[in-house]
Amino acid sequence: MLSYQHTYHAGNHADVLKHIILGDVVSGMFNKEAPLFMLDAFASRGIYNLNSDEALKNREFDTGVGKLWPRRNQKSPEGVARWFKLIASGNQDGGFSRFPGSTALLHEMCREFDRLSACDLHPQEFDGLRRSFQANRRFSLLKRDAFEALKALLPPKEKRGLIFLDPSYEVKDEYRQIAKAVVDAHRRFATGVYVIWYPILPAGRHHELFNDLKRSGIRKILRVELDCADTFPDMQMSGSGMLIVNPPWHAQHAIKNSLNWVSEKLTDGNGLTQLNWLVPE
Ligand SMILES: C[S@@+](CC[C@H](N)C(=O)[O-])C[C@H]1O[C@@H](n2cnc3c(N)ncnc32)[C@H](O)[C@@H]1O
Numbered sequence: 023m024l025s026y027q028h029t030y031h032a033g034n035h036a037d038v039l040k041h042i043i044l045g046d047v048v049s050g051m052f053n054k055e056a057p058l059f060m061l062d063a064f065a066s067r068g069i070y071n072l073n074s075d076e077a078l079k080n081r082e083f084d085t086g087v088g089k090l091w092p093r094r095n096q097k098s099p100e101g102v103a104r105w106f107k108l109i110a111s112g113n114q115d116g117g118f119s120r121f122p123g124s125t126a127l128l129h130e131m132c133r134e135f136d137r138l139s140a141c142d143l144h145p146q147e148f149d150g151l152r153r154s155f156q157a158n159r160r161f162s163l164l165k166r167d168a169f170e171a172l173k174a175l176l177p178p179k180e181k182r183g184l185i186f187l188d189p190s191y192e193v194k195d196e197y198r199q200i201a202k203a204v205v206d207a208h209r210r211f212a213t214g215v216y217v218i219w220y221p222i223l224p225a226g227r228h229h230e231l232f233n234d235l236k237r238s239g240i241r242k243i244l245r246v247e248l249d250c251a252d253t254f255p256d257m258q259m260s261g262s263g264m265l266i267v268n269p270p271w272h273a274q275h276a277i278k279n280s281l282n283w284v285s286e287k288l289t290d291g292n293g294l295t296q297l298n299w300l301v302p303e
Contacts, residue, residue, distance in 0.1 A: 024144050026190035032070035033083030033121045035288055036262035038090060038105075039248050040188065040219050041127050042280045043264055046101040047217055048131050048184060050273025058136045059178035060128050063168035064188045065140035067150025068125035072118065083121070085254045090287055091118050099279035124186060129155060137180065139164055141171050169203050177211035188219040197227045201234030204267065208240050216267035221259045222249055228263070232300060235265065242303050244269040246277055247296035253289040261293070265300060 031037065051058055072083050081088075087109070094106040108130055112120045122130075125140040132138050140155075141164040142148045148165040157163045164171060168189070176183065185207065189196055197220070204216050220228040235243060247263030254260070269277070278297055285293035 024192075026192050027076060027144070027146070028066040028123070028190070029070050029074055029076040030079060031082050032077055032123065033072055033087040033118070034257070034259075035086045035248070035250055035254065036219075036221060036259060037123075038086040038288065039246075039262055039281070039284055040264065041122070041124060042101045042105045042284060043246055043277055044124060044186060044217060045104050045127055045131065046276040046280055047215065047266060047270065047273050048128065049101070049104070050270035050276065051182070051184060051215060052133070053270070053272045054182070056182055057180045058133075059175075059180045059183040060132065060136065060138045061171065061175055061183065061185045062125050062128055062138070062140040062188075063171055063186060064190070065125045065142045065147070065151060066123055066144075067142070067147045068123050068129075068140065068154045069112065069150070070121045070123060072121050080256075082257070083118075085250075085257060086288070087118050087121060090284075093287060099276065099283050101276050101280040102283055124188060125151065125155070128186070129161065132161070134160075136160065137178070138162075139171070139175060141166050141168055143167055169199070172203055172207045176207050176214065181213070183211065183214045185214055185216045186219075187216065191221060191227075194227065197231040198234055201231050201238070204235065205238045205240065208238075208267065213268065215270065216265075218265045218267075220263055220265070222247070222261040222263065223259055231265070236301055240267060241301055242269070243267050243299065243301040244274070244277075245296050245298055245300045246281055248281065248285050248288070249294040250289045251292050251294060253292055263296065
């Protein structure tokens with residue numbers, strides 16, 4: 023286990039959707055001034071080098087950020103513009119090779135009274151986190167198991183929280199493991215906003231995640247999905263999605279705009295989008 027390295031995939035079509043929608047969700051939670059706790063449970067290294075051998079091996083970023091970057095100065099939805107701005111701020115040369123991951127996004131969005139914990143168990147990924155960020159009282163870097171961290175850190179003292187679950191799905195039963203972790207965490211912290219990323223692969227195992235969550239009794243689960251259909255025939259993963267438990271009401275309009283824009287621009291209109299309730303209120 024733990025052989026997965028996200029740098030091989032960084033910036034691909036799934037990362038684009040993931041980071042833009044995650045930003046929309048966080049922004050939707052900022053309508054209140056109250057402090058927020060954010061947990062990036064599967065953080066990876068925070069910032070990826072797209073000029074590295076790993077990233078250049080399959081150039082997956084060509085299916086995502088590489089395709090969208092030329093449009094950075096065009097009019098785009100708020101969530102997309104925020105993401106372009108974040109990338110631009112880390113690349114003085116006007117490129118995108120220093121590519122921000124989920125921790126970089128959450129770190130940038132954190133207000134001075136919020137707290138962020140980022141965790142990764144992989145020694146190399148964790149070292150990357152430590153190299154890229156300076157931990158402090160409000161920002162902790164944890165080399166620990168995400169499932170244990172969920173148990174230990176929830177419910178947060180702030181009583182408001184965003185939990186981002188972005189596992190590598192290296193083992194088949196991880197879909198069910200994630201569902202179980204969300205159900206357990208929801209029992210202790212029912213008002214938390216849980217954002218769960220999933221890939222669309224030929225085996226279709228994401229339906230196991232869906233079925234377990236549907237059976238759990240948890241209400242208010244939004245499904246945001248982009249299947250790029252056959253836009254990227256060299257990739258096994260045709261698309262990806264996110265399930266959002268308790269999506270902030272304020273985020274839903276932004277999510278819709280981001281999803282439609284990303285779908286249109288990444289797949290030239292061939293993508294199949296889903297924005298609906300897996301489980302309604
Ligand atoms: C898909 S990557 C995360 C990408 C990152 N969230 C982003 O968007 O930039 C998944 C990460 O989870 C880590 N991981 C896998 N199993 C873990 C576990 N049980 N606890 C903590 N980290 C784990 C892997 O080392 C890998 O870096």
